[in-house]
Amino acid sequence: MTLVLNEEMAPGVGLLTLNRPDVRNALSFELRQQLIDALADFARNETIRCVVLTGGPDVFAAGADLKQLSRMGPIDMLEASPERYWQAISAFPKPLIAAVNGLALGGGFELVMHADIIVAGQSATFGLPEVKLGLLPGAGGTQRLPRAIGKSPAMRFLLTGDPIPAPLAAELGLLSDVVPDDQVLEAAREIASKIARRPPLAVRMIKQCVLNGADLPLDAGLEIERKSLQLLLASEDKAEGIAAFIEKRQAVFKGR
Template identity: 70%
Template sequence: MNLVLSETPQPQVGLITLNRPNARNALSFALRQELVDALATFAQDDSIRCVVLTGGPHVFAAGADLKQLGETGSVEMLRLGVERYWLSIAAFPKPLIAAVNGLALGGGFELAMHADIVVAGASAQFGLPEVKVGLMPGGGGTQRLPRAVGKFAAMRYLLTGDTMSAEEAHRLCLVSDIVPDDKVLSTAMSIAGRIASRAPLAVRQVKEAVLAGADAPLDAALRIERKGVQVLMGSEDKAEGIRAFLEKRDPRFQGR
C-alpha cells in the first residue's frame, strides 16, 4: 500500500494525501520518504504551480511512529539522518498549503508548520506532546513555533505538551483560515487554484524572499526583496501582466 497518494485533481494544482489511516497517519520513516519523493516530483513538474497537503477528512497526522522510534537507538537515529526529510520539505520551492482535519500533533504539527498556508477545520487540534513520552520535538518544533508565536506562547505548549484548538492556533497566527470540517480540502484547493493563476515566477520569488529574509536583519531582507523585484522586471510574465491589466483581460502567464 502506498503511504502517500499523489494526484492532480485540478489544473496546475497537486494534491498529496498521507495514507496511513489505521495509524492516524503516523510519520514512519517510509512515509516520510514517500512524502519527500512526492514533493520532489511536483517540484520538477513545470505544470504544477501549487501543492495541497492533507491527511484526509479525519486526521492530518498524529505524530511520529512511536513504535518505530521505540525500536531506534541514538546511534541508529544518527545513522539514518532523519533530518534530511525535514530539510527536503523545507526546501520545497512552490507554495505548499496544509489542509488540516483532526489531529496535527508532534511531527504532524511540525509538518503543518512547514507549509506556507494552513487551512484548518473547526475541530482540528494542534500540539507538540513529545515531553509526555520523554522526547522533544525533532522536526523543528522548538525553533519554528517560537519564531511564529514568540517565546512565552511557545513555551506554554512545548513544556506542557498540551494541545490547542484550531481557534487558539488561529489566534496565535499558526492557522491562516478556519472553516467547517467538511470544507477544509475544498477551501485549500480553491486557494491553491487562485495561487496557480498568478505569475509563477513572482509567486516563487515571494516565497523565497519571505523565507530567506525571515531570520535576516531588516536591511539584508530588504535587499533580498529588491533583488527579487529586479529579476522579475525582465520576465515575460511581467510584460504580459501589465499588458493584460491595461487591456482589461485576464493574463496568460507562462512562467517565463
C-alpha cells in the same frame, strides 16, 4: 503500500494525501521518503504550480511512528538522518498548503508548520506532546513554533504538551483560515487554484523572499527583496501582466 497518494486536484494544483489511516498517519521513515519523492515529482512538473497536503477527512498525522522510534538508539537515529526529510520539505520551491482535519500532533504538527499556508477545520487540534514522553520536538518544533506565535505562548505549549484547538491556533496567528470541517479541502483548493493562476516566477520569488529573509536583519531581507524584484523585471510574465492590466483582459502567465 502507497503511503502518500498524489493526484492533480484542479488545474495547476497537486494534492498529496498521507495514507496510513490505520495508525492515524504516523510518520514512519517510509512515509516520509514517499512524501519527499512525491514533492520532488511535483517540483519537476511545470504544470503544477501549488500543492495541497492533507491527511484525509479524519486526521492529519498523530506524530512520529513511536513503534519505529522505540527500537532506535542514538547511533540508529544518527545513521537514519531524519533531518534530510525535513530539509527536503523546507526546500520545496512551490507554495505548499496544509489542509488539516482532526489531529496534527508531534511530527504531524511540525509537518504542518513546514507549509506556507495552513487551512484547518474548526475541530482540528494541534500540539507538541513530546515532553510527556521524556522527549522534545525533533523536527523543528522548538524553533518554528516560537517564530510563528512568539516565545511565551510557544513555551506554554512546548513545556506542557497541551493541545491547541484550531480557534486558539488561529488567534495566535498560526493558521491562515479556519473553516467548517467538511470544507477544509475545498477551501485549500480554492486558495491553491488562485495561486496557480498567478505568475509562477513571482510566486516563487515571494516564497524565497519570505523564507530566506525571515531570520535576517531587516536590511538584509530588504536587499533580497530588491534583487528579486529586479530579476522579475526581465520576465515575460511581468510584460504580460502589465499589458493585460492596461488592455483590461485576463493575463496568461507562462512562468517565463
